[in-house]
Amino acid sequence: MLSRRSDAGFTLIELLIVVVILGVVAAPIANAVIVSIKNTDATSARLAVSHDAQQSAAFFAQDVAAVGLRDYSGAVANGKVPYSPSIQLGAAYDGGGQVCGTAATPVSVLRLLSDDWDTSTPAATRRTAIVAYYLAGTELHRLRCLGSTTPVSDSVVAHNVAPGTPAVTCSSACTDAAVPLWVKFTFTAVARNADPYPITLFGQRRQT
Template sequence: MLSRPSRSDSGFTLIELLIVVVILGVVAAPIANAVIVAIQNTDATSARLAVSHDAQQSAAFFAQDVAAVGLRDYSGSVATGRVPYTPSIQLNAAYDTGGQVCGTAATPVALVRLLSDDWDTTVSPAVRRTAVVAYYPAGTELHRLRCLGSAAPVSDAVVAHNVKPGTPAVTCSSTCTDAAVPQWVRLTFTAVARNADEYPITLFGQRRQT
């Protein structure tokens, strides 16, 4: 008669199982903390990158817009061989400030509006148009609204997100709203992205025309 191999009844005791559980807990705790920290760092890094992208994008637009600012007054005589300017920078401006209409009554008040001449050379003789660029806040976004020769915007784009309300401010090299157009304009605000520190942003532009 064949004999069956004996089966061992040995196994883990309750104490051994408890020891294993304790060891697993000791090992898992720092690993879990490391994973959580890594995730938080990734979120913070992503937020900082998003804010940095907004800063670069808005700075490029603003520099371009300020470079072109300057609305000339062709209604009077030219005394020195140069056509004088009219006030070309408007602060806290409604959509129709100064008779230069861009947008509708529903368009938020702009932090700053930049006016300039734009000549349509696709026709002969060239036709002078007024370009209006308005930077206005909408919630936590900063928009760039642009009109060209009419009240209908040709573009309305978000150039910055996570803008902290109450922080945007505009300064100029001289009185912003004078007919003697300032040489430079600065727009500052603070961005507050989730999981990231507050990030101050400065948009700067220098006028090209003299």
């Protein structure tokens, strides 16, 4: 006698039900994955902007602390040599006769001038240190010259800077011969996948 073959299996309706259930389960999982990826990108962007803020703040505080170019051509009052204007705003590479870079160097947002003494020889030699902060596209550069028109460094200290946002304020008139006690540099970083991030750099001049 022949045995009867089993016809056990899935019907079309059962398969359709399984497909619907899988769709219902997969949709929220897919959304959760997409949100997680977006959050990771946003976090990475915020970390990159935060790193730029910390790096540029360290350089800026150091540069402002040293600002001050003495005017040895004038009279000495009360045993102190007066300052020349030591802060320049919107200055070209040769602003005020102080040259750092070439004609191809972008106009700076801010230039800081200071005396630097070379003590490598018995008779210390006075030289001028120039630090220029300029914007190239969306990158904030820090250009530095030391006793020469040729820069000793030109590095990017911040990325994703929104053009038109950099601004400089001082405790007194920035460009006066009386060097301000502090300088503040503000700008906004706009990184992809992250909200606009306002950055404030602050520096206080050493009292000498």
